[in-house]
Amino acid sequence: MEFFSYKMEFFLPAIIAFLITIFAIHPTISLAKRFNLLDNPKIRPHPAHTQQRIVPRAGGLPVFIALFVAIFAFIPLQATTLGILISLFILLFIGLLDDKYQNLSPYIRLVSQFIAAAVVVVSGIGINFVTNPLGGIIHLDIFQYLPQLLAIIWIVWVMNMINWSKGVDGQMPGIVSVAAVILGLLSLKFTFLQDPSQVNVAKLAFITAGSSLGLLVFNWYPAKIFPGFSGSTILGFMIAVLAILSGAKVATAGLVLLIPAADFTYTFLRRILQGKSPVWGDSGHLHHKLLEQGFSHSQISLFYILGSVILGAAALSLSSQGKLFAALLVGGIILGGILWLNFFGQFLKQRAPDNG
Numbered sequence: 001m002e003f004f005s006y007k008m009e010f011f012l013p014a015i016i017a018f019l020i021t022i023f024a025i026h027p028t029i030s031l032a033k034r035f036n037l038l039d040n041p042k043i044r045p046h047p048a049h050t051q052q053r054i055v056p057r058a059g060g061l062p063v064f065i066a067l068f069v070a071i072f073a074f075i076p077l078q079a080t081t082l083g084i085l086i087s088l089f090i091l092l093f094i095g096l097l098d099d100k101y102q103n104l105s106p107y108i109r110l111v112s113q114f115i116a117a118a119v120v121v122v123s124g125i126g127i128n129f130v131t132n133p134l135g136g137i138i139h140l141d142i143f144q145y146l147p148q149l150l151a152i153i154w155i156v157w158v159m160n161m162i163n164w165s166k167g168v169d170g171q172m173p174g175i176v177s178v179a180a181v182i183l184g185l186l187s188l189k190f191t192f193l194q195d196p197s198q199v200n201v202a203k204l205a206f207i208t209a210g211s212s213l214g215l216l217v218f219n220w221y222p223a224k225i226f227p228g229f230s231g232s233t234i235l236g237f238m239i240a241v242l243a244i245l246s247g248a249k250v251a252t253a254g255l256v257l258l259i260p261a262a263d264f265t266y267t268f269l270r271r272i273l274q275g276k277s278p279v280w281g282d283s284g285h286l287h288h289k290l291l292e293q294g295f296s297h298s299q300i301s302l303f304y305i306l307g308s309v310i311l312g313a314a315a316l317s318l319s320s321q322g323k324l325f326a327a328l329l330v331g332g333i334i335l336g337g338i339l340w341l342n343f344f345g346q347f348l349k350q351r352a353p354d355n356g
Helices: 002-034 059-076 079-101 106-122 145-163 171-192 198-219 226-245 252-258 258-273 286-292 297-317 320-347
Strands: 129-131 138-139
Touching: 002 059, 002 198, 002 286, 059 079, 059 226, 079 106, 079 226, 106 226, 138 198, 138 252, 145 171, 145 226, 145 258, 171 198, 171 226, 171 252, 171 297, 198 226, 226 252, 252 258, 252 297, 252 320, 258 286, 258 297, 258 320, 286 297, 286 320, 297 320
Parallel strands: none
Antiparallel strands: 129 138
């Protein structure tokens, strides 16, 4: 009975967050239709669009409601908690503006991400150390403001990486759900090793997983609601913060998110080398190339989700040196695949039978 109670301490917050998200989706869809928070490719054509249906946006609203309620109910209200909630509100506000007008400058969105990251960092979050793959710990807090600066860069990077990974239905919430569960299990591991501070981090991770899974139910193909900028950045923000709170396990989160990270890195560099701004969207992401090869939305999402599950399992079991080796090996393979699809993908497409 005591063991069941212990498990429910962590799973109940996730269940509550999941149910709140589920029940908040339909009112959000109604509000999105009423206030024209819609993704309409005919009105706003965009090279990154992967379908021509008119779909409600504002998926960040039910996720925000679930996170807000569950955090208040299960997480002690400390400075860090307050910083997280304020940052989430900033991201929701800008995201809903983007959902409404759909022409919000990407630079405004980027500035809002830096502000949200700065708020939570000021509340007490920082990357004070990282594990040295060759052994030992590298202390970063010996340099003034370096932990805070690195935390801001990390949070903004993860938010954009997750935001760029919402191109097909089910892709983004699927990735986030896996990452949140892995970080929650990692925090539970530290809890068993007598680190009480990780109890609330584990709860926060499972709350994030629950809210993301709730969104996934309605975002799976054919999606009834899109995450929008608010949904992707809110969930990306939570993953980035959890990676720091779970004992500066930035490398672990990076390994779990290796597929979207590789795509982000390639896309970022490709746009710069082409003389374009890296913040303006296009149709050159990995999911776009897979769509061109004939893969369905569901197949692509499952590829990302199963890849994250495999890499997450490796992250939980490998040493720091093993994680580095796995990241270099798998990252190299993924980047190689992306390059092949970009330069030689046309040779892989199925051609119509010759009628002559």
